[in-house]
Amino acid sequence: GDSVTQMEGPVTLSEEAFLTINCTYTATGYPSLFWYVQYPGEGLQLLLKATKADDKGSNKGFEATYRKETTSFHLEKGSVQVSDSAVYFCALSDGGGTYKYIFGTGTRLKVLA
Amino acid sequence: GAVVSQHPSWVICKSGTSVKIECRSLDFQATTMFWYRQFPKQSLMLMATSNEGSKATYEQGVEKDKFLINHASLTLSTLTVTSAHPEDSSFYICSASLLRANEQFFGPGTRLTVL
Numbered sequence: 001g002d003s004v005t006q007m008e009g010p011v012t013l014s015e016e017a018f019l020t021i022n023c024t025y026t027a028t029g030y031p032s033l034f035w036y037v038q039y040p041g042e043g044l045q046l047l048l049k050a051t052k053a054d055d056k057g058s059n060k061g062f063e064a065t066y067r068k069e070t071t072s073f074h075l076e077k078g079s080v081q082v083s084d085s086a087v088y089f090c091a092l093s094d095g096g097g098t099y100k101y102i103f104g105t106g107t108r109l110k111v112l113a
Numbered sequence: 114g115a116v117v118s119q120h121p122s123w124v125i126c127k128s129g130t131s132v133k134i135e136c137r138s139l140d141f142q143a144t145t146m147f148w149y150r151q152f153p154k155q156s157l158m159l160m161a162t163s164n165e166g167s168k169a170t171y172e173q174g175v176e177k178d179k180f181l182i183n184h185a186s187l188t189l190s191t192l193t194v195t196s197a198h199p200e201d202s203s204f205y206i207c208s209a210s211l212l213r214a215n216e217q218f219f220g221p222g223t224r225l226t227v228l
Contacts, residue, residue, distance in 0.1 A: 041222075041224070044206065044219040046216075051215065093217070099145060100162065105155075106156050
């Protein structure tokens with residue numbers, strides 16, 4: 001079945017450091033890919049998405065490119081801030097009619113001032 | 114747009130009682146709603162998918178008599194945890210999607226603590 005593999009955390013960075021959180025997927029169809037962010041005690045907020053190969057999603061300085069050849073959707077940000085500290089989830093939507101999401105395990109990011 | 118609310122945001126109840134959690138789509142009609150459960154420092158686990166006017170589809174291992182889901186209208190779904198026990202304590206998150214849309218919009222979550 002479809003699956004999402006996300007790099008283990010926690011990730012600890014200094015402010016203004018470069019961030020990469022790896023995400024790879026397996027899917028039989030043509031999924032849409034998402035990154036969500038969860039702050040402590042809150043629900044999920046959509047950070048960015050991509051619906052087809054080579055699409056680049058971007059928002060608030062974060063970017064991720066849908067790479068079909070490597071089945072990846074890595075999240076990047078050039079300069080992180082303390083306020084970016086949160087848990088980040090990679091997810092795919094199977095698009096096969098059920099529209100279910102499959103989530104990665106989540107990566108906790110801590111940014112130090 | 115595409116705002117989903119949940120009520121209550123947190124609830125504490127005694128063991129053996131039932132708790133109802135509401136999930137509402139505020140500015141769109143949600144043909145499908147999803148209910149998730151999240152344990153501390155873990156990912157989201159899909160519990161069930163509900164379509165308006167029909168019975169919910171539960172994921173394997175989720176007790177349908179324990180977690181009653183009703184999706185009576187295009188803007189409201191409810192999850193009732195019946196005869197709650199401490200092991201039911203968790204963070205419950207709902208999401209909603211539009212007809213044939215490949216994106217879900219998430220509510221802020223409800224933290225349930227069963228004493």
